Amino acid sequence: MDQKEATILRVLDGLWESHEWVPANLLEEKVHINPRRVRAMVRGLENRGWVEWVSSGKMGEPSIKLKETGKDALAVWDLIKQGVIDDLGHVVGEGKESVVVLAFKDDRKVALKFHRYYSGEFTRIKDSLAYAAIEAWRKRTFGRVSKDNRPIVIERAKAQIEYWALGKLEGKVKVPRPLGINRHVVAMEFLGDDLTAPLMSKFKKGKDQVEGRKLVDEIVKEYEKAVKMGVVHGDMSEYNVVVWKGMPWMIDWPQALPQNADGADALLERDREKLKRLSEKFS
Ligand SMILES: Nc1ncnc2c1ncn2[C@@H]1O[C@H](COP(=O)(O)OP(=O)(O)OP(=O)(O)O)[C@@H](O)[C@H]1O
Ligand SMILES: [Mg+2]
Known part of the structure; x- marks a missing residue:
């Protein structure tokens, strides 16, 4: 281009x-x-x-x-202009809600998360997750989402929420360090050496009992630290924790809520319930 x-x-x-x-x-x-x-x-x-x-x-x-791919290309172009990345690598994760791509800045690896919005997601988020976050966001005007009463572009709102959460927790809680944002794309520290480090879900009851136990205790500690700092994850599970350098790193924050926002209590309770079940798996 x-x-x-x-x-x-x-x-x-x-x-x-x-x-x-x-x-x-x-x-x-x-x-x-x-x-x-x-x-x-x-x-x-x-x-x-x-x-x-x-x-x-x-x-x-x-x-x-x-087209969506054109928006992706423009965001990548601008991230390069902003000096956030200088090259693209391969896709490391692809789902309905996002595509995660390896990128580079000098000799460092960067993860680029391209947020997506698909209409099937709406019924799910309407009552809670990203939508509640967007509402809270709109009320609080945290970022650029609601400026000038522009219509909200959900994938961009998700990117902004994720970037906001990562920024708030950076250096204090184990999350990938945020490196930049453009439109619907968040750039963050890449968790892994050559490949993406494994998810917590790879750790099995019995086989990985001792390590699993240690990791879950650590996850609970990190999760509660985030809550103390005013951020509720809202989609906590073993699929949103990457294990790298022997430590758990919490990823995937687009549905995060400020701890004092409407609806945050319910999400907090659900997250804690999930963590409790994960904890039981390794007890
Ligand atoms: N910072 C990162 N470093 C390395 N790999 C990452 C990073 N963030 C995400 N990934 C990889 O991409 C996958 C998807 O990321 P994430 O959970 O944030 O998105 P998602 O919207 O839940 O995507 P999906 O719909 O595919 O589950 C993760 O399971 C992980 O393997
Ligand atoms: Mg996920």
Whole structure:
């Protein structure tokens, strides 16, 4: 991607509120590049799967849509510009709610978490998790999410919440150190040497009894430390703890809540219940 292509993606991204499909004329007007060049460049972006082009949009005119992969590319471009990363590696985790990719800055490894939002998630988060966090966020105007009463983009809100939680706990509780944020992407310390370190779920009752016991005690301690610092994780489980350097690191914070927010008590109780069950597994 070059600077001009990035400009096109940026303009499309900037117009998301008013246009899912951006009329080609409007794009041409905004980017200040010769219209014929714009067309050719849009085709190039289309070939890379970052935008979609229709020759006859809503009003019958040629229109362009920025795709999810295009938003990813723009966020990566900006993270490079911000000096957060300088190269990308392979995918280390892929689910419905996020994709985690290895990246590099100089000789250090960085984890990039691309937050996703899928509609199936809505019923689940409507009552609790990310949605409650978004509501709390909106009320408190912690970040940029609710500025100017813009509609909330859920995957961006999730990224901001995760970044907020990591920042609050950094250096005090075992969480990956936050390194940067752009749109729906959070950059954080990579937990692992060559590969991602194993999850707590890999530790088995019986076989890993002694180590498991030690780790669970540590997780409970770290979890309660986070609560004391005012952050409730909200999705605590053995799948959201990475074991690295013999210590448990809590990951996956997009549904975190400030401890005094509405709904935080219920999540706190549920987290503690889950930790209790995990603890029983190794008792
Ligand atoms: N900082 C990190 N360093 C190394 N690996 C990580 C890091 N953060 C996440 N991962 C890897 O990516 C996976 C998914 O991360 P996470 O739990 O934060 O996202 P998620 O939204 O729950 O994703 P999924 O839907 O795939 O479970 C983790 O299980 C872990 O293997
Ligand atoms: Mg997870």
